[in-house]
Each structure stands twice: as structure tokens, then as C-alpha cells.
Amino acid sequence: MKEQHRYFLGCGFAWWVIHIFFRPFESVDLTVLGSVDDRIAEFSEHAEGLASWLLDEVGNEDLVYRVEGNRTSIFAVLEVSEPRVKEWMFQLIQVMEARDPGEPSRRYADLYCLMLGWQLHMAVLARTYLDGFHAESAKVRNDVSARFIQWLREALEDACRTYLSCSSEDLLRDERVLGTYEALALDWRRAVDETLERYLGAPTSCA
Numbered sequence: 001m002k003e004q005h006r007y008f009l010g011c012g013f014a015w016w017v018i019h020i021f022f023r024p025f026e027s028v029d030l031t032v033l034g035s036v037d038d039r040i041a042e043f044s045e046h047a048e049g050l051a052s053w054l055l056d057e058v059g060n061e062d063l064v065y066r067v068e069g070n071r072t073s074i075f076a077v078l079e080v081s082e083p084r085v086k087e088w089m090f091q092l093i094q095v096m097e098a099r100d101p102g103e104p105s106r107r108y109a110d111l112y113c114l115m116l117g118w119q120l121h122m123a124v125l126a127r128t129y130l131d132g133f134h135a136e137s138a139k140v141r142n143d144v145s146a147r148f149i150q151w152l153r154e155a156l157e158d159a160c161r162t163y164l165s166c167s168s169e170d171l172l173r174d175e176r177v178l179g180t181y182e183a184l185a186l187d188w189r190r191a192v193d194e195t196l197e198r199y200l201g202a203p204t205s206c207a
Contacts, residue, residue: 004133009196012054017085021047036112046147046152050123058075077199113159118180120156124149127142
């Protein structure tokens with residue numbers, strides 16, 4: 001039963017990663033975003049399939065959690081985790097600032113590339129992670145995620161060459177970039193584990 005919770009929380013936090021992608025760009029003037037705005041729309045189109053699948057998995061989950069002593073759904077549990085997810089985004093923004101790409105339009109182009117690379121890193125990790133808990137749905141999940149991952153690889157390469165004048169491999173040679181991706185991946189796993197223990201570890205929790 002506990003592994004079922006772990007699987008569904010993994011789906012929920014994988015959805016969070018996709019959802020948080022849009023936050024840094026939401027209130028930015030289109031004249032600053034320029035062509036990045038079109039690429040964000042394209043990301044949304046290609047991410048929709050996997051994001052919807054993850055939410056459907058979470059929505060079909062009927063295990064019970066406790067939040068402040070009340071029986072509640074996984075959606076409330078995930079909502080409580082939003083500040084932690086935002087911190088992942090802020091860490092990527094800090095990487096962009098440390099790289100000092102220059103004027104605002106270049107900053108958001110650089111951030112787009114960083115966020116896209118993170119999406120690819122996490123999509124591969126989450127697919128492997130989820131395969132370890134719920135093998136019966138692996139084929140459908142992998143069919144959906146494989147298309148998204150392939151698009152991410154192509155989109156990242158194109159964005160890096162367009163905005164950064166380098167390859168996606170060159171981006172990952174930046175130790176700060178790769179180190180941040182790896183640190184966020186570790187914290188993603190930790191978020192699943194700690195959330196599991198927080199809402200199911202206490203004697204008053206129920207399943």
C-alpha cells in the first residue's frame with residue numbers, strides 16, 4: 001500500500017515539474033520574450049499529453065492522506081508542496097543570473113534553455129522512477145513520455161543553437177547547470193519520500 005502512495009506522489013511531483021515551467025514567464029512582456037513566447041506555447045502543446053496522463057493517474061488514486069488532522073486527497077497534499085516546487089524554479093533563475101546573459105530578452109532566452117534542459121533531465125528521471133513502482137501502466141506511460149522526451153531533446157538543441165550559439169551538450173558542460181539539475185533531481189526524490197512519511201508515517205494517518 002505504501003508503494004502505491006509513493007507511485008502516485010511520484011506522478012504528482014512529476015506533474016509539478018511540468019507545471020512550474022511556465023511560472024517565470026507568465027508576467028513578462030511579450031516584447032521582452034520575443035520568439036521565446038512561441039516556444040513556450042510549443043512546449044505547452046507537447047507537454048500536455050504527459051501532464052494530462054499524470055493528472056489522470058493522480059485523479060484515479062483513492063488512497064487517503066491526512067492534512068492538519070483531516071482526511072483529504074492527494075491534490076491537497078501536492079498543493080501544500082507548492083513552496084518547495086517554487087524553490088526549484090528559483091534555483092534555476094539563480095543559475096541564469098550567475099551566467100549573466102545580459103539584457104532582459106537574452107536573460108529569458110537563457111532561462112528558457114535552462115528550464116527546457118531541466119525538463120528533459122527530470123522527464124527521463126521520472127520515467128525511470130515510476131517504472132519501478134507501477135509496471136502495469138509502464139507501456140502507456142512510456143509511450144506518452146517517449147514522445148515528449150524526444151521533442152525535448154530536439155527543442156533543447158535548437159534553442160541552444162538559436163539563443164546561446166552552442167549545442168545542448170555545451171550547455172551541460174557548465175558545471176553549475178549540470179550540478180543544479182542533479183541537485184534538483186535529488187530533491188525531487190526527497191520530496192516524494194518526505195511527503196510520503198509526513199502524511200502516512202504518523203499513527204493517525206490512514207490508507
